[in-house]
Amino acid sequence: xHAIERVLDFIVEIEKLKSVTRKTRPxxxxxxxxxAEHSWHVCLSALMLxxxxxxxxxxxxxIRMLLIHDLGEIDAGxxxxxxxxxxxxxxxEAAGVRRLLDLLPEGRGxxxxxxxxxxxxxxxxxxxxxxxxxxxPPLLHNLHGGGHSWRKHxxxxxxxxDLNSRIALGSxxxxxxxxxxxxxxxxxxxxx
Amino acid sequence: xHAIERVLDFIVEIEKLKSVTRKTRPxxxxxxxxxAEHSWHVCLSALMLxxxxxxxxxxxxxIRMLLIHDLGEIDAGxxxxxxxxxxxxxxxEAAGVRRLLDLLPEGRGxxxxxxxxxxxxxxxxxxxxxxxxxxxPPLLHNLHGGGHSWRKHxxxxxxxxDLNSRIALGSxxxxxxxxxxxxxxxxxxxxx
Numbered sequence: 379x380h381a382i383e384r385v386l387d388f389i390v391e392i393e394k395l396k397s398v399t400r401k402t403r404p405x406x407x408x409x410x411x412x413x414a415e416h417s418w419h420v421c422l423s424a425l426m427l428x429x430x431x432x433x434x435x436x437x438x439x440x441i442r443m444l445l446i447h448d449l450g451e452i453d454a455g456x457x458x459x460x461x462x463x464x465x466x467x468x469x470x471e472a473a474g475v476r477r478l479l480d481l482l483p484e485g486r487g488x489x490x491x492x493x494x495x496x497x498x499x500x501x502x503x504x505x506x507x508x509x510x511x512x513x514x515p516p517l518l519h520n521l522h523g524g525g526h527s528w529r530k531h532x533x534x535x536x537x538x539x540d541l542n543s544r545i546a547l548g549s550x551x552x553x554x555x556x557x558x559x560x561x562x563x564x565x566x567x568x569x570x
Numbered sequence: 571x572h573a574i575e576r577v578l579d580f581i582v583e584i585e586k587l588k589s590v591t592r593k594t595r596p597x598x599x600x601x602x603x604x605x606a607e608h609s610w611h612v613c614l615s616a617l618m619l620x621x622x623x624x625x626x627x628x629x630x631x632x633i634r635m636l637l638i639h640d641l642g643e644i645d646a647g648x649x650x651x652x653x654x655x656x657x658x659x660x661x662x663e664a665a666g667v668r669r670l671l672d673l674l675p676e677g678r679g680x681x682x683x684x685x686x687x688x689x690x691x692x693x694x695x696x697x698x699x700x701x702x703x704x705x706x707p708p709l710l711h712n713l714h715g716g717g718h719s720w721r722k723h724x725x726x727x728x729x730x731x732d733l734n735s736r737i738a739l740g741s742x743x744x745x746x747x748x749x750x751x752x753x754x755x756x757x758x759x760x761x762x
Binding site for chain 1: 572574575577578580581582584585586588589596597598603604606609613614615617619622630633634637674678706707710714743744
């Protein structure tokens, strides 16, 4: 098989991300979001928020990271952030990413697998910022959507505050703004 | 309003791209594709196809271009590639992109408006490659989906070949591969 045929096979296979359903609804929509449109949304969000990163980042690496960050869900499915991630889920996702990247011509996928791992580990400035931005849309969905996902999954105010305060690891300004909005939601009874 | 609040307003507003329906169905899905998930798909496709660009390109600029290339559809809607684009449609899209980018802090949107225009004009190497990649998924959707969109919109083989041969302006190797597949589809009676 020619190398370009393998890339096209990859392009067809990753379409499956369009059928992975997430736990929140986009603002103004009745249906749940899928992980492909979410991936677009966080990439463009990161680009527009890049000046709020606390540490120097390479925004193009951040965007590449976010383009692939959810590929593991094609084989492993989406999990709500408020559930604790098991080692099993993590290893299913890693195997799924590996399977997809192995569709590419020999060796071409290696750098992307390392980039995916970097995002998962969240230790570098790029990964911390990418992970911070990844948290923002689901919060906006809840804030603009009557807290639908918080209610449905019975997530407490403390849990929302605790988990999302990690946004501050990538951008203190972004967490400051989101925290203000979450406090407002708590005052309005949207978040309990 | 603080600058970061304006960026968050932009992030909420662009979610509307998730409800713009396109003319083809992703491989394996019964529903039509939306322009947000399509945007993700072409960004990642471009990244994996970057070595097939005929001229030197800046893949990160290409990806930024593709992240925003469909934003005009939020106000103007999606049009099938096989319909001739009117000046009115084009100017509605430009006004739509302007409106969205004006949500951003003062002056921040200007470079992205120019990038959007560059994609539309298709004159630079980056834009030619971005436009070439943008053509590929709808062809794959038809090739793997019984030619559903070609049939529905009564698009002839000649029109498909003619319009998509523009892929060669960005990547001859990519067009060569797609042309081979389209000829195969014509032989199988999928494309008439």
